[in-house]
Amino acid sequence: MSGPSRWTLADGRELxxxxxxxxxxxxxADVRPxxxxxxxxxxxxxxxxxxxxxIIAAQRQDRTYKPPAEACPLCPGPTGLTSExxxxxxxxxxxxxxxxxxxGPGFRxxxxxxxxxxxxxxxxxxxxxxxxxVICFSPDHTGSFAELPAEHARLVVQAWRHRTAEMxxxxxxxxxxxxxxxxxxxxxxxxxxxxxxxxxxxxxxxxAAMLAQARENRNAHGTNLFAxxxxxxxxxxxxxxxxxxxxxxxxxxxxxxxxxxxxxxxRRVHNLTDLTEDELDDFAEIYRNLLGRFxxxxxxxxxxxxxxxxxxxxREQADGYFHVELMSIRRSATKLKYLAASESAMDAxxxxxxxxxxxxxxxAL
Amino acid sequence: MSGPSRWTLADGRELxxxxxxxxxxxxxADVRPxxxxxxxxxxxxxxxxxxxxxIIAAQRQDRTYKPPAEACPLCPGPTGLTSExxxxxxxxxxxxxxxxxxxGPGFRxxxxxxxxxxxxxxxxxxxxxxxxxVICFSPDHTGSFAELPAEHARLVVQAWRHRTAEMxxxxxxxxxxxxxxxxxxxxxxxxxxxxxxxxxxxxxxxxAAMLAQARENRNAHGTNLFAxxxxxxxxxxxxxxxxxxxxxxxxxxxxxxxxxxxxxxxRRVHNLTDLTEDELDDFAEIYRNLLGRFxxxxxxxxxxxxxxxxxxxxREQADGYFHVELMSIRRSATKLKYLAASESAMDAxxxxxxxxxxxxxxxAL
Numbered sequence: 001m002s003g004p005s006r007w008t009l010a011d012g013r014e015l016x017x018x019x020x021x022x023x024x025x026x027x028x029a030d031v032r033p034x035x036x037x038x039x040x041x042x043x044x045x046x047x048x049x050x051x052x053x054x055i056i057a058a059q060r061q062d063r064t065y066k067p068p069a070e071a072c073p074l075c076p077g078p079t080g081l082t083s084e085x086x087x088x089x090x091x092x093x094x095x096x097x098x099x100x101x102x103x104g105p106g107f108r109x110x111x112x113x114x115x116x117x118x119x120x121x122x123x124x125x126x127x128x129x130x131x132x133x134v135i136c137f138s139p140d141h142t143g144s145f146a147e148l149p150a151e152h153a154r155l156v157v158q159a160w161r162h163r164t165a166e167m168x169x170x171x172x173x174x175x176x177x178x179x180x181x182x183x184x185x186x187x188x189x190x191x192x193x194x195x196x197x198x199x200x201x202x203x204x205x206x207x208a209a210m211l212a213q214a215r216e217n218r219n220a221h222g223t224n225l226f227a228x229x230x231x232x233x234x235x236x237x238x239x240x241x242x243x244x245x246x247x248x249x250x251x252x253x254x255x256x257x258x259x260x261x262x263x264x265x266x267r268r269v270h271n272l273t274d275l276t277e278d279e280l281d282d283f284a285e286i287y288r289n290l291l292g293r294f295x296x297x298x299x300x301x302x303x304x305x306x307x308x309x310x311x312x313x314x315r316e317q318a319d320g321y322f323h324v325e326l327m328s329i330r331r332s333a334t335k336l337k338y339l340a341a342s343e344s345a346m347d348a349x350x351x352x353x354x355x356x357x358x359x360x361x362x363x364a365l
Numbered sequence: 366m367s368g369p370s371r372w373t374l375a376d377g378r379e380l381x382x383x384x385x386x387x388x389x390x391x392x393x394a395d396v397r398p399x400x401x402x403x404x405x406x407x408x409x410x411x412x413x414x415x416x417x418x419x420i421i422a423a424q425r426q427d428r429t430y431k432p433p434a435e436a437c438p439l440c441p442g443p444t445g446l447t448s449e450x451x452x453x454x455x456x457x458x459x460x461x462x463x464x465x466x467x468x469g470p471g472f473r474x475x476x477x478x479x480x481x482x483x484x485x486x487x488x489x490x491x492x493x494x495x496x497x498x499v500i501c502f503s504p505d506h507t508g509s510f511a512e513l514p515a516e517h518a519r520l521v522v523q524a525w526r527h528r529t530a531e532m533x534x535x536x537x538x539x540x541x542x543x544x545x546x547x548x549x550x551x552x553x554x555x556x557x558x559x560x561x562x563x564x565x566x567x568x569x570x571x572x573a574a575m576l577a578q579a580r581e582n583r584n585a586h587g588t589n590l591f592a593x594x595x596x597x598x599x600x601x602x603x604x605x606x607x608x609x610x611x612x613x614x615x616x617x618x619x620x621x622x623x624x625x626x627x628x629x630x631x632r633r634v635h636n637l638t639d640l641t642e643d644e645l646d647d648f649a650e651i652y653r654n655l656l657g658r659f660x661x662x663x664x665x666x667x668x669x670x671x672x673x674x675x676x677x678x679x680r681e682q683a684d685g686y687f688h689v690e691l692m693s694i695r696r697s698a699t700k701l702k703y704l705a706a707s708e709s710a711m712d713a714x715x716x717x718x719x720x721x722x723x724x725x726x727x728x729a730l
Contacts, residue, residue, distance in 0.1 A: 047619035048594060050571070051578045054619040055715040058722070065700070101707075101715045122597035123618050179706035187703025196706075204711035206415070213416045229413060232487035253488050254412035254419040307710030325710055335430070338552025339704055341544035341561075342466075345672030345690055346569035350420040350466045357423070 004094070004162060009084065010034045013096035018159040020091045020151060028078065030086040034098075041103050042128025044202070052205040055128055057101040064099070065189045074136045074192035085136065091152065092159050094135045094197070102130030102198065105172060130173060131199035135159060141192050144301060145180065146291035154284040156195075161272040161280065163197050164310060168273070173199035175207060175317075176271070176310050183303025185336055186329060195306070203316070207309065214319035226321030230264045239359040242289060246282040249290055251359040256349040258331035259302065259358060261290055263324040271310035271322050290326060293365040297330075304328045369459070369527060374449065375399045378461035383524040385456045385516060393443065395451040399463075406468050407493025409567070417570040420493055422466040429464070430554045439501045439557035450501065456517065457524050459500045459562070467495030467563065470537060496532060496564035500524060500543075506557050509666060510545065511656035519649040521560075526637040526645065528562050529675060533638070538564035540572060540682075541636070541675050548668025550701055551694060560671070568681070572674065579684035591686030595629045604724040607654060611647040614655055616724040621714040623702050624667065624693035624723060626655055633686045636675035640687075655691060658730040662695075669693045 004016040007027045011034040017025035042057035064073060076090055077083025085093050096103075104127065137145055137156050145153065160178045167176045180195035181188050203211070217225035230248060233239055239251040241261055249263045263286065269275055275283060294302040305327045311320025331337045331352050342348045369381040372392045376399040382390035407422035429438060441455055442448025450458050461468075469492065502510055502521050510518065525543045532541045545560035546553050568576070582590035595613060598604055604616040606626055614628045628651065634640055640648060659667040670692045676685025696702045696717050707713045 045619035047617070047621075048582070048590065049578060049617070050574050051581075052574075052619075052712065052714075054621055055713065056619075056719055057715055058717065058719050122593070123601070177707070177711060179710065181705040186705050187701070188705075198707065198713075200711075200713060204707075204713040206710065206712040209415050209417075209712075213414060216416075217413070225413065228487070236488070252412070252414070254410035254417075254421075256412075256419055305706040305709055307706050327709065336552070339709075340546040340551050340553075341670040341672050342542070342563065342569075344670055344692065344704075345544065345571065345674075346542060346565075347417065347571040347574075348420065348563075348565060348569040349417075350422055352423065354421055354423050 004159070007086075009086075009095065011037050011098075013037070013098065015085065015093060015095040016159075016162075017087070017090055018092040018094070018155055018162070020155055023091060025087055025090055027087040028080045031080045037103070039104050040127050040129070042101055044126040044128050046124035046126075048124070050205075053126075053202050055101050057128065059099070067190070069141055069191070072141055072190065072192050074134070074190060074194055075141050076139050084134070090136070090139050092135065092137060092155050094133050094159055094163060097132040097134050097196070100132035102128050102132050102201065104129040105170070126201075128201075130201045131167060131170075131197075133163060133197040135163075135178075135195045135197060137193040137195065143193055144182065144291070144295065145193060145306075146288055146295050148288065150285065150288070153288045154281060157272070157280055157284040157287075160197070160308065161275075164271055165273045167197070167199040168271070168312060170199070172201055174203050174312075175200045177204070178272075178308040178310070180304075180306040182306075183301065185303035186305060207311075207317075207320075210309075211311075211316055211319055215316075218319060224268060224319060224321065226264070226319075226323065227268055230266075230321075238356050241293070241359055241362045242286060244282055244286055246279050247286045249286060251355040251362070253355060255351055255355040255358065257327040257329065258337050258352055259294065259297065259304070259326075259328035259362075260355075261326045261362065263287065263290060263326070265322060268321045270313040270317070270320050272308070274313075274322070287324065290362075293362050294326070294328065296365045297361065298333045302328050302330055303336075369524070372451075374451075374460065376402050376463075378402070378463065380450065380458060380460040381524075381527075382452070382455055383457040383459070383520055383527070385520055388456060390452055390455055392452040393445045396445045402468070404469050405492050405494070407466055409491040409493050411489035411491075413487075413489070415570075418491075418567050420466050422493065424464070432555070434506055434556070437506055437555065437557050439499070439555060439559055440506050441504050449499070455501070455504050457500065457502060457520050459498050459524055459528060462497040462499050462561070465497035467493050467497050467565065469494040470535070491566075493566075495538060495566045496535075496562075498528060498562040500528075500560045500562060502558040502560065509547065509558055509656070509660065510671075511653055511660050513653065515650065515653070518653045519646060522637070522645055522649045522652075525562070525673065526640075529636055530638045532562070532564040533636070533677060535564070537566055539568050539677075540565045542569070543637075543673040543675070545669075545671040547671075548666065550668035551670060572676075572682075572685075575674075576676075576681055576684055580681075583684060589633060589684060589686065591629070591684075591688065592633055595631075595686075603721050606658070606724055606727045607651060609647055609651055611644050612651045614651060616720040616727070618720060620716055620720040620723065622692040622694065623696035623717060624659065624662065624669070624691075624727075625720075626691045626727065628652065628655060628689040628691070630687060635678040635682070635685050636687050637673070639678075652689065655727075658727050659691070659693065661730045662726065663698045667693050667695055668701075
């Protein structure tokens with residue numbers, strides 16, 4: 001596949017068109033009177049009590065909130081007056097978020113270390129640099145990733161891979177996180193099928209915790225933790241949801257969420273840029289397959305979060321193993337799981353169903 | 366204050382009455398045809414990818430869900446046929462949860478260590494032992510903690526302290542967590558003012574993370590991390606919400622939640638059992654005061670979680686500092702914060718308001 005076409009929005013943000021074979025974008029000028037961008041829209045603050053960074057992005061309170069369909073900023077906007085995508089049509093587009101939690105180039109990668117070393121400085125902060133992008137999966141306002149035609153899903157994967165490569169080339173970005181939040185139940189404010197891509201300037205706390213476990217496992221046993229977990233799930237079999245020559249999907253043994261599926265490539269790679277074309281094809285297909293199962297679980301589409309865990313192939317991230325974690329808060333046709341005090345205050349998760357029963361249901365769909 | 370009166374429910378669960386001075390409970394027989402209790406209602410599973418225990422409590426799917434007010438199981442039940450509290454009246458009661466996430470006495474305290482040492486065993490589990498209690502703050506079906514009369518709020522604190530002491534005396538319980546979830550917005554299924562008390566058989570992940578930070582701080586600087594944080598907040602002043610001779614409440618420097626207040630005693634103690642009577646009086650008053658501010662923030666009562674962080678005065682918990690963390694997901698009069706993929710999948714929190722602005726609003730109320 002060829003690379004994307006680049007365009008610039010009225011306030012200087014980048015817009016990238018990814019096109020199906022034989023198609024070409026025809027953007028028009030973005031003539032919206034947008035205010036200039038804030039070069040440093042957020043602040044990072046280090047929480048000494050937990051050792052974790054928190055992003056303080058106060059200006060995001062005004063972000064677009066559940067607009068009517070006719071005012072959707074993600075639909076194609078042929079006039080250049082109504083949309084984030086000034087074009088009569090598109091296949092897949094990526095653009096910088098107008099209300100970013102992270103933006104700008106200045107963050108130092110050694111920030112985490114310096115936050116610890118300069119202690120006992122009481123209050124440690126850093127500029128909220130990094131990158132936040134929106135990815136529109138399709139020009140259609142309705143629909144879902146699961147309903148995309150195969151080659152269209154593959155194009156989204158190609159866009160994710162392109163963005164991963166480009167962001168990882170910026171050394172101030174520590175971690176590239178492609179994700180999708182789907183459903184009003186988890187707070188999605190734009191119905192148009194889309195995902196987001198964050199370039200964090202620090203290693204996120206969950207990733208850091210997982211890598212610490214992987215390091216401990218390697219030191220104790222000489223093996224890769226994630227490869228061990230995958231092999232154990234395959235050997236056990238009771239939680240496998242789907243398996244191909246190149247990928248395996250399972251409900252993890254200690255699942256936290258009412259519906260949770262992890263999708264691993266059968267060989268260890270660090271991120272999407274390491275996958276071969278065959279693997280990328282397979283990935284798009286099984287990913288779409290899993291989301292289709294999600295939507296067949298209940299009468300209504302399942303609210304879900306899709307999280308692509310990607311790693312740099314260096315230093316403390318070298319033990320990483322690219323995989324996707326899919327999660328839903330729906331615990332029955334009528335009920336949601338809420339993260340109340342046990343989960344929110346203590347990180348002590350309480351699951352309402354056995355992973356084996358969830359896997360059996362998903363397998364059967 | 367004198368100790369509670371003990372009673373037994375139809376299925377053998379304990380019920381404790383805490384009474385205001387001059388009052389005495391008059392329970393009747395609980396004649397409900399309750400099924401026998403499951404002695405081991407849940408399972409703990411060790412998540413090797415994160416190093417955290419997860420509770421799998423599959424039978425809780427059937428727990429009581431938003432009953433009508435006339436069927437409230439927390440209102441006094443003078444007939445012994447309708448309620449968890451078979452009595453014509455009460456002040457504060459505590460009883461074992463009928464749908465517990467944790468129950469039974471058998472868990473070993475060295476479980477966490479053994480889970481690590483026996484690796485690379487693929488799947489590590491343990492019985493879900495521990496204790497889950499419900500605490501009814503008042504016999505009135507409506508109202509809130511903030512609206513309790515002063516001596517009634519003090520009685521709740523007394524009950525929390527009693528339960529903390531009794532559970533900490535059981536060596537298989539590692540951590541005692543008194544908490545309140547308030548509001549349908551965070552999934553509360555019973556409207557009657559109540560909280561819960563969990564006796565976890567393991568150190569919860571967030572507590573473990575905080576203690577690891579405290580240990581690192583002590584090794585590096587010889588001081589207590591939490592005492593340092595409190596002193597820094599007092600010295601800075603910009604995030605203080607309320608302060609008395611014995612307690613200080615502030616929005617933390619790196620707050621994660623749209624509304625977040627931490628309440629510390631001015632001298633370090635490990636848990637409620639260490640506080641003097643004067644301190645307990647002060648605690649009840651400032652805690653109630655803070656919740657009152659919460660309810661005055663918007664036109665409607667604020668959904669919130671209240672988390673009492675308590676520690677054992679021994680071993681890896683010795684660096685602990687008793688405090689309360691209050692959190693709300695309401696980010697404006699009409700909007701909630703959702704924990705979507707950045708928070709849920711990566712623990713990377715994005716706050717929508719500066720801690721200083723939130724503190725200023727709460728101070729002014």
